[in-house]
Amino acid sequence: MENEKKKPLKRSPSLVAFSREHHHSLLLCWKIRMAFRNGIDVNRIKKYSDWFYKTHMISHFEVEEEYIFSVLGRDDELVKQAMTEHRRLKRLFEDTTDPEKSLSLIEEELEKHIRFEERALFQKVQQIASPEQLETIKEHHRGLDFVENETDVFWK
Secondary structure (H helix, E strand, C coil), X not given: CCCCCCXXXXXXXXXXXXXXXXXHHHHHHHHHHHXXXXXXXXXXXXXXXXXXXXXXXXXXXXXXXXXXXXXXXXXXXXXXXXXXXXXXXXXXXXXXXXXXHHHHHHHHHHHHHHHHHHHHHHHXXXXXXXXXXXXXXXXXXXXXXXXXXXXXXXXX
């Protein structure tokens, strides 16, 4: 058992695009970590994270909340946790009082949130969603490929 490797999670095709977006959000966490490690000015990091939030996160949260979470229902404990985490992350992204603290918390909490959604919430959705619900999820994904903001690539 010690050497047993974790099997990769098998993702429903209807959720693959969301998992891909999660990957880009994990990269945001990595970029913030690298920027802090390399002493990058917090305003540069904040400008990028603001762009990422407005361009990618807001719509991602909206579609998840409307089409994915509805499979389980608002009273489901996993959905309640995800909604609480979405609200917390929104507050952190929108906070302007202490950007360094907010970015540090985003880096930590966003990564935990994504791992939770991928390992627990999405797994449960896949298990109970009807084919029609999965198709609805797939239909309502924006379907846009990620386009990086390379105005200031502080992480390179």
